[in-house]
Amino acid sequence: MVRHNRRSFLRLTGTALGAATLGAGTATAAPSDSRFFINLRDVDRSEVPDDIEIIHDLSQADVLVARGDQERVNGTTVADRVIDRGDDRTGAVKSRGGPTTDGKGSSHNHDGAPKNSEFQWDKRVQGVSNELTDKPGGGKSIHDTTTGAGTRVAVVDSGVYDAHPDLAGVVNDELSENVSEDEYDWRPNGAGSHGTHVAGIIAATNSNDGPDGGVLGTAPDTEIVSYRMFSGEEGKQGDGYAGWVKAAEANCDVINYSVGFPAPFVYVDQYPFLTEELRIAEQVAEYVRSQGTIIVNSAGNDSLNMSPENTLSIPTEAEGVFGVAATGPIGCGWGGKHSDNEAKWLTGNRLEDPTDSPAFYTNYGNAVDVSAAGGDADLDALDKIPEAGQDLVYSTIYETDENGNTVPAYGWKAGTSMAAPQVAGAAALVRSLRPDASVEEVESLIQKTASSAPGDETYHGAGHLDLKRLVKRA
Known part of the structure; x- marks a missing residue:
């Protein structure tokens, strides 16, 4: 097996890969036409001209999202930014579609085509549930203790496709909201299935009664609130922050925000x-x-190394934001003599890289609080061996069939976008056990129970997410 590894080279040279290929759910951070932020800690609200349109009043945070002539506002303003999710540039590698919800798995196996949940190495290695196949019927699982009941997770993203059978009844359609400026609801509107994939990682219920079953989230009994910030392929940072505020005021326990500024929009000397x-x-x-x-x-x-003073990855490096780096395996179900035996995919020395190994694309450094499963890839093998895509994260998506109909499906994506919802789901598990735990207590529990992993704190912060230790401590 050829291992495609550029991580050591990148660390030595400080080079950042092109954002068009490896954006953190982003491809540009261009200013939004005439939209800007007004910082009310520097600007008197009464002095904002009447002809400046207020798009989002976030005065709870001393912030206004406005449209108009920015130069007419005396005081601190800064342009709102466009986040582009066009051309499948939302992850570390190109997304891969899988079977529809009533289809058959394409891989062949010693005991038949694998069930959908058997592709979920991220859940199996954490012992999330005995519904999965790592140790069928054996031992106590995370879901024997908690499934996240009584909690609420906001997904501020491209919308959630709630017609998927594994997301049926999961999304709160009364609280969910479109925070973009288009006229549609909170479901996806042209930016793809990124938010749906994220929602499945958090809360998929494995309810698909098709021949290959479904997939399972970390906290299948949590409630998802969808705040759609993307209209078409573009989202605006100000709309994302509006989603944050609405989520807090809707009593969400946690916000998953798999969005951020890409390189080169991280260098303060270039972009003051x-x-x-x-x-x-x-x-x-x-x-x-x-x-x-x-x-x-x-x-x-x-x-990207986020530690140097001249780098600033937003919002990961903002005080109060919990940053998650990505890990993943190489060789999950391919490249070895036991690749036809899904029960052995995660055991022994059959993986080229373990599941807690830093992904080749992940940002690292001081802004990382913990790492979690986001998927990895041997790029040389990915274009040649279909099964190599199994090192990515498998979750809920939707596709368009030959008749133009939207249909629920499953697919693989990789990125820190997939790692963050692993932690968001974990936070829901903690809050289900300790509803009165403060933000600081939940974050501390996740960090203190994290496990050591290859690359140490440089790539993992306090460590790698460890659900077994976390739930036991909580």
Whole structure:
């Protein structure tokens, strides 16, 4: 097996990979036409001209999202930013579709085509449930203790396709909201299945009664609230922050925000506006945390060292935001003599890289609080061996069939976007056991119970997410 590894080279040279390939759910961070933030800690609200349109009033955080002539506002303002999810540039590698919910698995196996849940190495290695096949019927699982009941997780993203059988009854359609400026509801509208994939990682219920079953989330009894910030392929950071505030005021326990600025929009000397962007993010985060809501954010997919003073990855580096780096295996169900035996995929020395190994694309450094499963890839093998895609994370998506109908399906994605919802689901498990735990207590529990992993704190912060230790401690 050829191992495609550029991590050591990137660390030595400080080079960041192109954002068009490896954006952290982003491809640009261009200013939004005429939209900007007003920082009310520097601007008197009464002095904002009447012809400046207020798109989102976030005065709880001393922030306004406005449209108009930015130059007419005396005081601190900074342009709102466009986040682009066009051309499948939302992850570390190109997404891969899988079977529809009534289809058959394509891989062949010693005991037949694998069930959908058998592709979930991320859940199996954590012992989430005995419904999965790592140790069928044996031992106590995470879900024997808690499934996240009584909690609420906001997914601020591209919308959630709630017609998927594994997400049926999961999304609160009364609280969910479109926070973009288009006229549609909170379901996906042109930015793909990124938010649906994230929602499945958190809360999929494995309810598909088709021949291959479904997939299972970390906290299948939590409630998802969808805040759609993307209209078409573009989302705006100000809409994302509006989703944060709404989630906090809807009593969400945690926000999953798999969105952020990509390289090169991380270098303060090139883009000095980042300093003011950071202030906005921190003010909104401060308010959200005061309401008891945790903000979990993907660290980014640029192989970027976030520690140097001249780098600033927003919002990961904002005070009050919990940053998650990505890990993943190489060789899950391919490249070895036992690749036809899914029960042995995660055992012994059959993986080229273990599941807690840093992914080749993940950002790293001081802003990482913990790492979690986001998927990895041998890029040389990925284009040649179909099964190599099994090192990515498998979850709920939707597709368009030959008749133009939207149909529920499953697929693989990789990125810190997939790692963050692992932690968001874990936070829901903690809150289900300890409803009165503060934001700081939940974050501390996740960090203190994290396991050591290859790469140490550089890539993992306090360590790698460990659900067994976390739930036991909680």
